[in-house]
Amino acid sequence: MTDHSIRGKTVLIAGGAKNLGGLLARDLAAQGAKAVVVHYNTGATKLAADETVAAIKAAGAQGFAFQADLTTAGAMEKLFADTIAAVGRPDIAINTVGKVVKKPFVEITEAEYDEATAVNSKSAFFFLKEAGKHVSDNGKICTLVTSLLGAYTPFYAAYAGTKAPVEHFTRAASKEFGERGISVTAIGPGPMDTPFFYPAEGKDAQEYHKTAAALSPFSKTGLTDIEDIVPFIRFLVSDGWWMTGQTILVNGGYTTK
Structure with missing residues (x-):
């Protein structure tokens, strides 16, 4: 029978240095993960990553931090390669990376749209690609999206619109990776504190x-508290x-589909 517990597993968390990602890293280490690798974006987050x-180490797991701008396929490949070199193939891969843009549709610049696309869509696509190549059989992959995918609201065209493709990426990846026993999900919190x-x-x-x-x-x-999201991802x-x-919206009844 396949063991689906967290104990003894290796975890990679993109955006795992602080906030939801940081709490999740601590939680999974406390749940008995063998190793937790946290990614952080820039030097400004290095202290939080450390x-x-x-x-993580205080909880008894191995802990590592790697810096990368994950908006290129090459950087994503390197993150997974660094992880494998440090701790072996991940059993669990979680992507919490995202960028909020809130502006009227007619005021969104091309640069803002391109950056939102790179962070929210492109990085999610290549995270799933590399996870599909490197996560162990019977592994788990989860991506953070937003409950705005179920909302009818102005001003979030660039944010929710560039997170929306992850629903389709998740469906396709789950179908393709399922033959190896890998589950693929997305979770959409409400506005988080x-x-x-x-x-x-x-x-x-x-x-x-x-x-x-x-x-x-x-x-x-x-608001949605990060402590309320961690148990859903852990599950x-x-x-x-x-x-x-599936894309699951977890938001205390903020919005639904």
Whole structure:
């Protein structure tokens, strides 16, 4: 019988230095992962990455951090190659990378669109490609998207629009990788209480989002808390392996499909 537990597994987390990715790295180490590799984007995040690696090691797992701008196929190939050189083939690969753009449609520049596409779509595509090549048989792959994929709203054309292709990537990858026992999912949190949320939203929008979910009164911030997302990802990359090809919105009733 295939072991779908996290214990003894090797994990790679793109965007794993801080916020949701950092908490997830710590959690999976505490769940008994053998090794957790965290990716971080720039030198500005190195300190957070080092702190997360220290926490991983304190939990009894091997911990490594690699820096890369994952908007090129070559950089993604190198990240997986570095991971394999350090700890072997990953059993679990999770991509939390994303970039929020909130602007009126007619004000979005070509440069902003290109950057959103590179971060939200292109990097997700090549993460799935490399994961499909290198994740162990019976492995798990999960990508973070956004609950805005279920919303009817203005101003997020470049953000939700460049995350939307990941739904299709997930379906295709799950069908192709399934013959090796690999499950592939995407999870779409609601607006999260992280430093990425506040710069993109004005005060009025912040207050709206804090009351928009059906369960907002029961959240400590009114928003989606990263502590509420981690258990869902943990489940999808372990006992929830029978779920594949799906995009799941986890947002306390903020929006649905």
